[in-house]
Amino acid sequence: MHIMEGFLPPAHALGWAAVSIPFLAWGLRSMARDLQAHPERRMLLGVASAFAFLLSALKLPSVTGSCSHPTGVGLGALLFGPAAMVPVGFVVLLFQALLLAHGGLTTLGANVFSMAIVGPFVSYGVFRAIAALGLSRAAAVFTAACIGDLATYLTTSAQLAWAFPDPVGGISASFVKFAGIFALTQLPIAISEGLLTVLVVNAMARFNAHELRTLPVMAHVKGNAA
Amino acid sequence: MKARTGLIWTAIILLTVLPLWFAAVPPAEPGSEAPAAFSGADSRAQQAIGAIAPDYKPWFAPLFEPPSGEIASLLFALQAAMGAGVIGFWLGMSVARERRCAPPAPKQEAHAD
Numbered sequence: 001m002h003i004m005e006g007f008l009p010p011a012h013a014l015g016w017a018a019v020s021i022p023f024l025a026w027g028l029r030s031m032a033r034d035l036q037a038h039p040e041r042r043m044l045l046g047v048a049s050a051f052a053f054l055l056s057a058l059k060l061p062s063v064t065g066s067c068s069h070p071t072g073v074g075l076g077a078l079l080f081g082p083a084a085m086v087p088v089g090f091v092v093l094l095f096q097a098l099l100l101a102h103g104g105l106t107t108l109g110a111n112v113f114s115m116a117i118v119g120p121f122v123s124y125g126v127f128r129a130i131a132a133l134g135l136s137r138a139a140a141v142f143t144a145a146c147i148g149d150l151a152t153y154l155t156t157s158a159q160l161a162w163a164f165p166d167p168v169g170g171i172s173a174s175f176v177k178f179a180g181i182f183a184l185t186q187l188p189i190a191i192s193e194g195l196l197t198v199l200v201v202n203a204m205a206r207f208n209a210h211e212l213r214t215l216p217v218m219a220h221v222k223g224n225a226a
Numbered sequence: 227m228k229a230r231t232g233l234i235w236t237a238i239i240l241l242t243v244l245p246l247w248f249a250a251v252p253p254a255e256p257g258s259e260a261p262a263a264f265s266g267a268d269s270r271a272q273q274a275i276g277a278i279a280p281d282y283k284p285w286f287a288p289l290f291e292p293p294s295g296e297i298a299s300l301l302f303a304l305q306a307a308m309g310a311g312v313i314g315f316w317l318g319m320s321v322a323r324e325r326r327c328a329p330p331a332p333k334q335e336a337h338a339d
Binding site for chain 2 (some may be wrong): 001002003004005006007009010023043046047049050051052053054055056057058059061062064065066067068072083095096097098099100101102104106107160163165166167174177178181182184185188189191192195196199200202203206207208212
């Protein structure tokens with residue numbers, strides 16, 4: 001669930017856009033360079049993008065009695081590095097802002113920052129950390145996708161708290177309130193996203209073992225053949 | 227491997243279905259009526275903003291809004307279908323490739339798990 005159209009004051013909207021644009025440019029460049037060097041990765045990149053498209057269209061019910069959707073960008077971040085997922089997340093968010101009145105053009109910068117930048121980078125970091133601990137690939141993939149998803153919605157909560165501090169408790173009280181709405185709702189959905197990501201990576205390991213082995217990220221995981 | 231895949235699918239389905247029974251009806255924000263059950267988290271946030279900053283007016287409206295809930299679901303379904311289509315193509319292609327390349331000797335079924 002993204003920040004709604006018009007619900008960030010103009011200064012915030014512009015600021016987040018200014019932060020997100022360099023990441024978008026970096027992501028496009030790194031993606032183009034990667035595909036030029038390894039054209040055989042096109043298929044897996046397509047699958048990772050399709051996964052983000054599919055998952056962010058599914059609004060799932062949650063324990064808080066409201067609905068939210070997973071982001072699906074963790075998978076691509078694990079495979080191709082976090083920067084590659086910035087353009088993918090941007091396209092998904094643009095599609096939803098233009099056609100679905102979900103999210104918005106004025107809040108696009110803030111939403112790209114939470115879903116296409118913080119989510120993938122956190123996923124990637126968690127994945128590297130867990131792989132370094134020597135845990136299994138499934139454990140690393142699950143935790144990375146799950147925590148990345150939660151990080152996205154904690155960021156959304158922080159962005160709204162910054163824009164709308166509570167008149168009494170300030171930003172922190174406001175953050176608790178928005179996190180109660182977004183992050184709490186997201187808990188079971190983030191777990192589902194982690195599990196789905198494990199399923200897709202398992203399928204890739206089976207059908208695209210060769211391509212998967214050549215991805216620099218996966219080289220960090222022990223027992224990649226399993 | 228196969229049993230674990232089934233287990234993971236079961237967990238995903240349970241995580242999605244169980245909240246429908248066990249979720250509590252959300253409390254009403256002061257100053258607004260109780261939100262509908264299973265509305266979007268973003269409309270819930272919108273109400274929270276209304277409670278924190280009652281004077282805030284959204285300064286930009288979506289350029290295009292789906293004319294009804296049905297049209298909105300159509301577009302969401304379309305988005306999901308595009309993603310699922312690509313993933314289905316990849317899985318189908320992979321299974322076919324595995325069958326063709328697999329040595330014919332051991333009689334083993336190729337299943338996408």
